[in-house]
Amino acid sequence: MPDKVKTNPSTRRAFLGTAAVTAASYQRILGANDRIGVGFVGFGLIGKQHVADFKKFNDVDIAGVCDVYKPRVDEALAYIANPNTKGYADFRKMYESKDIQGIVVATPDHWHALLTILACAAGKDVYVEKPMTVCVDEGKWMIQAARKHNRIVSVGTQRRHGKGVAAARKVVESGALGKIHSVRMAAFRNIYPGFGKTPVSDPPAGLDYDMWLGPAPKRPYTAHRGLYHFRWFWDYSGGQMTNLGAHIIDQVFWIMDVKGPTLVMSTGGRYALEDDGETPDVQDASWVFPTFTMHCAIREANASRGDPGQAYLGTKGSMTITGSYQVATELKGDPVDDIPKFQGQPIGGPVYSNTAKKPWIEPSSGGVASDSRYGTGGEDTMSMNERDWLDCMRSRKRPLCEVEDGHRVSTACNLANMSLRLGRSIRWDPEKEQVIGDREAAAMCVRPYRAPWDAALRGVVKV
Ligand SMILES: NC(=O)c1ccc[n+]([C@@H]2O[C@H](COP(=O)([O-])OP(=O)(O)OC[C@H]3O[C@@H](n4cnc5c(N)ncnc54)[C@H](O)[C@@H]3O)[C@@H](O)[C@H]2O)c1
Numbered sequence: 337m338p339d340k341v342k343t344n345p346s347t348r349r350a351f352l353g354t355a356a357v358t359a360a361s362y363q364r365i366l367g368a369n370d371r372i373g374v375g376f377v378g379f380g381l382i383g384k385q386h387v388a389d390f391k392k393f394n395d396v397d398i399a400g401v402c403d404v405y406k407p408r409v410d411e412a413l414a415y416i417a418n419p420n421t422k423g424y425a426d427f428r429k430m431y432e433s434k435d436i437q438g439i440v441v442a443t444p445d446h447w448h449a450l451l452t453i454l455a456c457a458a459g460k461d462v463y464v465e466k467p468m469t470v471c472v473d474e475g476k477w478m479i480q481a482a483r484k485h486n487r488i489v490s491v492g493t494q495r496r497h498g499k500g501v502a503a504a505r506k507v508v509e510s511g512a513l514g515k516i517h518s519v520r521m522a523a524f525r526n527i528y529p530g531f532g533k534t535p536v537s538d539p540p541a542g543l544d545y546d547m548w549l550g551p552a553p554k555r556p557y558t559a560h561r562g563l564y565h566f567r568w569f570w571d572y573s574g575g576q577m578t579n580l581g582a583h584i585i586d587q588v589f590w591i592m593d594v595k596g597p598t599l600v601m602s603t604g605g606r607y608a609l610e611d612d613g614e615t616p617d618v619q620d621a622s623w624v625f626p627t628f629t630m631h632c633a634i635r636e637a638n639a640s641r642g643d644p645g646q647a648y649l650g651t652k653g654s655m656t657i658t659g660s661y662q663v664a665t666e667l668k669g670d671p672v673d674d675i676p677k678f679q680g681q682p683i684g685g686p687v688y689s690n691t692a693k694k695p696w697i698e699p700s701s702g703g704v705a706s707d708s709r710y711g712t713g714g715e716d717t718m719s720m721n722e723r724d725w726l727d728c729m730r731s732r733k734r735p736l737c738e739v740e741d742g743h744r745v746s747t748a749c750n751l752a753n754m755s756l757r758l759g760r761s762i763r764w765d766p767e768k769e770q771v772i773g774d775r776e777a778a779a780m781c782v783r784p785y786r787a788p789w790d791a792a793l794r795g796v797v798k799v
Contacts, residue, residue: 359732372726375400375436375460377427377451379412381564382465382492383442387416389719390440393726399435402427405563406542425544427451431458438729441465442492444566445573446552449474450785450793452489452739456481457796461488463725466586467578468742472750472781475743476769477797482739484797488728490735491742493586494721495659500703504648504661505591512663512697513650519588519630521646523580528637530611531568534559551785551793560612568613570757575615576634577602578749584646586737586745587657588630591648596744596766597623597630602756608637621752632752652696659714660703669693754780 374396376383383403390396401412402424409423424430431439431454439455441448441464452464462482468491469475482489495501508516536556539545545557552571555561566572567579588594604619617636622629635641645658655663670691675681677688704714721737728735747769754777755762763772771778785793793799 359730371395371397372437372729373397373399373433373435374438374440375402375424375430375433376412376440376442377402377430378441378443378447378465379403379408380442383440384412384415385718386440386442386463386722387412389722391416392719393723396726397435400424400430400433402430404544404547405540426547428454431455431460436460438463438725444548445578446470446566446571447550449478450551450789452478453481453796454792456485456487456489459485459487461725461729463490463492463722464739464742465492466742467574467582467746467749468739469746469750470572470574470578471783472747472769473799474783475739475746477793477799478739479743480797488725488732488735489739490721490725490728491737491739492718492721493583493737493742493745494717495583495587496590496736497717497720497724498659498703498715500657500660500705501587501591503702504655504657507655507661507663507700508591508648512653513648513655514652514666514696515627516592516648516650517628518649519592519628519646520633520649521584521588521631522633522635522641523576523584524633524635524639524641526635526637526639528608530609530613530617530636531560531565533612549786551783551789553786558612565613568611568615570614573615574749574753575613575619576636577615577619577621577632577753578746581621581632581634581749581752582745585630585632585748586741588646589741589745589748591657592625592628594625594766596747596769597625597751597764598766599624599761599763600748600751600755601761602752604634604756616756619752619756621755623748623752658705660701660705662699662701663697664699665695665697667693668696750781 372395374390376387379401387398390398398416398418398421400422401409401416403409404425406425409425413421413423438461441451441462443451445467448464449469452462455462507513536558539557548562561569568575600623602619602621604616606617609617619634621632645656648655653663653665655661670689672686673688673691675686724735751762751764758777762774762777765772771781784790
């Protein structure tokens, strides 16, 4: 992996690419009025949220907005209501604009990597939505492009900015929970029977479907292979594992300070929903790290367990995170007293000591309570992440949610989906970032891009 980010392990902040773009030289690029021109690719559910947020930043000019669905460009321009904002149907035209220093990518997932890579090559900094990639190697290419062109690339895994998450990280660092041997998380909801089936049809007027597909394989249009519902099709996304998993796994990676697992296994299928989606409605995945295991359970057609957020299970205490965090103690006792008593041990068996149990640690809690599924409750972490990106564009420092973080998290999600689709576990080398001993799995780390996008990719990065 390229190593131009100078990482300070204690703060995880670092100066980026000081050789080519310093904070001082960047100020010159911005010009006299010191404002940052931002262009948006994708004005969908979350693109519109980003535009709404950036409108509130008083050092930003919304210089351009691009969408392959023309009615959305029109809606965006009306919403932004600034005569200086330009609308685009083709991002390549917007990337040529000298008025734009930063690009926000909020398209379906299969476009994230290429749009980021081409923006870096065009000299723009990038805020790219999660999940960062649809296959493992895309993340390596994005890092390559960011380092080669000295760009600031932030990823939309904003929940790291939550006060509760930062405080929870300190709890883990302090060692208060003892040995944390497992992390468990879940995303449960009930959307039975699903979103229905949509027949093959012509794309709606104003949608450039070929451009929407971009690097993905050519397929006949159905409404679900388009706006919003793309996330339930393998060509464009990875289901809830990448959709919600990217958020919660990102927090675990940050809190536990890990690079990646050594073994990944996942099972599940689309058992209950009766629509035309492809990705699982039941998925269980386990990742093995040197000192702990991580498990994620996803259910799309039963919400009974609710969404417990994440649980960090240690020898002395457990911590749950649902925006805020709560620490509960384990009880310290004599292990022998945990053996069932029934009629008592016959002669020669273990001898009970009947020692009174005492708490190992004090309970504690902190942070702002939040909707654990969407993370939008008590704090506006998305705005914090956007602000962090803008500030890092000026300072050329490492954002809190940086491209390398996004790559590791997406890799964990993608490996789980690869395991599920292959029907076997995958061994992984987190240092070399390679599958071990499985050619079929290794081949799944790359997805071929459809022409002409394969050439566009190869024009910027070594694939
Ligand atoms: N960070 C978060 O909390 C969060 C929340 C929701 C969604 N997301 C992510 O945001 C992304 C978008 O999700 P959404 O729900 O907004 O999808 P959406 O379908 O509502 O919007 C995507 C938009 O991108 C446009 N588009 C597609 N290809 C394009 C291209 N080449 N150039 C320009 N426009 C293009 C589409 O026409 C559409 O308007 C997804 O990757 C999703 O995972 C992140």
